[in-house]
Amino acid sequence: xxxxxxxxxxxxxxxxxxxxxxxxxxxxxxxxxxxxxxxxxxxxxxxxxxxxxxx
Amino acid sequence: xxxxxxxxxxxxxxxxxxxxxxxxxxxxxxxxxxxxxxxxxxxxxxxxxxxxxxxxxxxxxxxxxxxxxxxxxxxxxxxxxxxxxxxxxxxxxxxxxxxxxxxxxxxxxxxxxxxxxxxxxxxxxxxxxxxxxxxxxxxxxxxxxxxxxxxxxxxxxxxxxxxxxxxxxxxxxxxxxxxxxxxxxxxxxxxxxxxxxxxxxxxxxxxxxxxxxxxxxxxxxxxxxxxxxxxxxxxxxxxxxxxxxxxxxxxxxxxxxxxxxxxxxxxxxxxxxxxxxxxxxxxxxxxxxxxxxxxxxxxxxxxxxxxxxxxxxxxxxxxxxxxxxxxxxxxxxxxxxxxxxxxxxxxxxxxxxxxxxxxxxxxxxxxxxxxxxxxxxxxxxxxxxxxxxxxxxxxxxxxxxxxxxxxxxxxxxxxxxxxxxxxxxxxxxxxxxxxxxxxxxxxxxxxxxxxx
Ligand SMILES: Cc1cc2nc3c(=O)[nH]c(=O)nc-3n(C[C@H](O)[C@H](O)[C@H](O)COP(=O)(O)OP(=O)(O)OC[C@H]3O[C@@H](n4cnc5c(N)ncnc54)[C@H](O)[C@@H]3O)c2cc1C
Ligand code: SF4
Ligand code: SF4
Numbered sequence: 001x002x003x004x005x006x007x008x009x010x011x012x013x014x015x016x017x018x019x020x021x022x023x024x025x026x027x028x029x030x031x032x033x034x035x036x037x038x039x040x041x042x043x044x045x046x047x048x049x050x051x052x053x054x055x
Numbered sequence: 056x057x058x059x060x061x062x063x064x065x066x067x068x069x070x071x072x073x074x075x076x077x078x079x080x081x082x083x084x085x086x087x088x089x090x091x092x093x094x095x096x097x098x099x100x101x102x103x104x105x106x107x108x109x110x111x112x113x114x115x116x117x118x119x120x121x122x123x124x125x126x127x128x129x130x131x132x133x134x135x136x137x138x139x140x141x142x143x144x145x146x147x148x149x150x151x152x153x154x155x156x157x158x159x160x161x162x163x164x165x166x167x168x169x170x171x172x173x174x175x176x177x178x179x180x181x182x183x184x185x186x187x188x189x190x191x192x193x194x195x196x197x198x199x200x201x202x203x204x205x206x207x208x209x210x211x212x213x214x215x216x217x218x219x220x221x222x223x224x225x226x227x228x229x230x231x232x233x234x235x236x237x238x239x240x241x242x243x244x245x246x247x248x249x250x251x252x253x254x255x256x257x258x259x260x261x262x263x264x265x266x267x268x269x270x271x272x273x274x275x276x277x278x279x280x281x282x283x284x285x286x287x288x289x290x291x292x293x294x295x296x297x298x299x300x301x302x303x304x305x306x307x308x309x310x311x312x313x314x315x316x317x318x319x320x321x322x323x324x325x326x327x328x329x330x331x332x333x334x335x336x337x338x339x340x341x342x343x344x345x346x347x348x349x350x351x352x353x354x355x356x357x358x359x360x361x362x363x364x365x366x367x368x369x370x371x372x373x374x375x376x377x378x379x380x381x382x383x384x385x386x387x388x389x390x391x392x393x394x395x396x397x398x399x400x401x402x403x404x405x406x407x408x409x410x411x412x413x414x415x416x417x418x419x420x421x422x423x424x425x426x427x428x429x430x431x432x433x434x435x436x437x438x439x440x441x442x443x444x445x446x447x448x449x450x451x452x453x454x455x456x457x458x459x460x461x462x463x464x465x466x467x468x469x470x471x472x473x474x475x476x477x478x479x480x481x482x483x484x485x486x487x488x489x490x491x492x493x494x495x496x497x498x499x500x501x502x503x504x505x506x507x
Contacts, residue, residue, distance in 0.1 A: 005492075007182075018059060035129065039187050046346060048373060049370055
């Protein structure tokens with residue numbers, strides 16, 4: 001039995017679930033296939049509906 | 056993103072892939088391949104000195120190929136981790152040529168051409184799949200001529216053009232114009248080199264090349280081998296300079312794109328490809344039009360769509376505000392084709408369903424709102440992890456348990472499940488985290504019981 005969690009993909013969805021779990025005191029392993037995390041959202045200039053900067 | 060890099064409970068395994076999963080909820084054994092970066096993670100400071108010196112230019116994937124990066128690179132400037140990576144397909148040293156400039160540059164001695172992939176084993180209680188989506192390839196719709204017309208771009212390419220840290224520093228420079236400027240730069244380099252050779256000859260014969268060439272062509276130096284060489288050199292110089300001058304004249308007329316068209320549902324709501332609505336594209340077209348107009352106030356945008364779907368919180372207001380304040384016109388109609396008019400301007404032909412007329416309009420640039428396509432590797436990943444896909448190749452779920460896959464202990468969130476925007480992805484992510492946490496805490500309880 002293990003308490004650790006594996007998250008596959010480091011876009012906004014993977015980052016959010018990883019942080020939620022890590023904040024609950026659970027050990028998370030986040031696997032991302034590209035050299036850096038961020039996913040598509042990192043490529044966006046700003047995001048609707050608030051036009052906040054994406055990163 | 057920064058928090059992910061430094062949270063004590065979070066082990067970030069970037070540039071890695073899951074190779075094998077065995078076991079069941081509460082107890083999965085996972086094999087992960089950590090691909091070699093040829094750079095030692097614990098040494099690299101991310102300073103970027105290597106990338107500056109690397110002589111190899113590669114199209115930059117982060118900028119959707121609109122710019123170039125080096126063979127040693129960080130995926131993007133603020134990327135986490137900042138560890139650099141050598142691209143094994145393009146690096147000279149790794150392809151049998153002599154180089155190693157990066158290794159000589161790196162003060163931290165982080166470069167290691169002998170580094171190999173590493174395999175690590177993990178034991179986890181639950182798995183969350185958040186593998187996202189791919190941009191639909193619009194060249195599958197030949198009538199839009201995405202590959203043929205330079206100024207027809209995808210929305211994600213347009214995001215990079217809008218970005219201050221992107222390849223145009225946020226200016227709406229048109230791809231056709233950028234191609235010409237790149238050609239001018241290449242020709243100028245060539246012209247400089249051939250001018251240097253001519254300078255030597257002009258000095259030797261004490262005469263400008265142009266004056267000499269006139270006489271040579273009139274037959275004055277017949278049989279003179281040295282002067283023949285000079286004439287040949289000058290002739291090939293002209294072949295560089297003349298087109299260069301033409302291009303420079305053309306470039307003087309270049310302006311940023313001011314008349315934009317956005318085409319909705321490219322691949323979405325289309326029975327040839329994906330019958331579903333991708334959900335976020337109407338909104339990102341409005342967003343891109345709003346930002347473009349902020350950058351250059353005279354910009355006008357026309358959004359062509361069957362209807363504008365603005366169903367999220369605050370979205371309808373956003374759409375109306377765009378129409379009122381950002382020079383956006385919404386036209387109801389489907390696009391029959393895009394052709395190229397004068398001055399590399401794309402011409403959009405469409406049925407104006409309100410007027411019941413076929414119309415054509417010229418724009419400076421056309422932006423395609425591409426569908427949310429399942430990510431390419433999802434078939435392999437689903438097989439490796441052991442979950443089912445739906446008929447479009449998104450991860451299969453059911454409407455009453457939208458983050459549960461077909462296998463207990465494995466959850467999904469974000470666009471790997473179905474097309475959705477950022478707020479929805481975040482909501483699903485928290486939901487999947489909660490479902491996974493239930494298993495984690497159960498595992499802990501059982502462990503405690505076993506000890507007691
Ligand atoms: C042009 C454009 C503009 C947009 N603008 C907005 C906007 O303004 N506001 C908004 O709310 N939404 C916007 N969206 C939608 C937004 O991009 C998505 O909602 C969001 O990025 C989904 O996040 P995700 O984490 O599910 O997927 P992704 O961002 O695709 O992340 C998936 C991650 O998983 C990694 N991965 C994939 N396969 C594997 C594997 N086998 N192993 C390990 N890692 C893997 C990928 O490399 C990637 O890092 C826009 C979309 C587009 C196309
Ligand atoms: S490899 Fe060396 S030179 Fe390159 S970023 Fe890392 S520390 Fe800097
Ligand atoms: S060895 Fe040369 S080509 Fe390869 S990454 Fe280093 S500097 Fe670039």
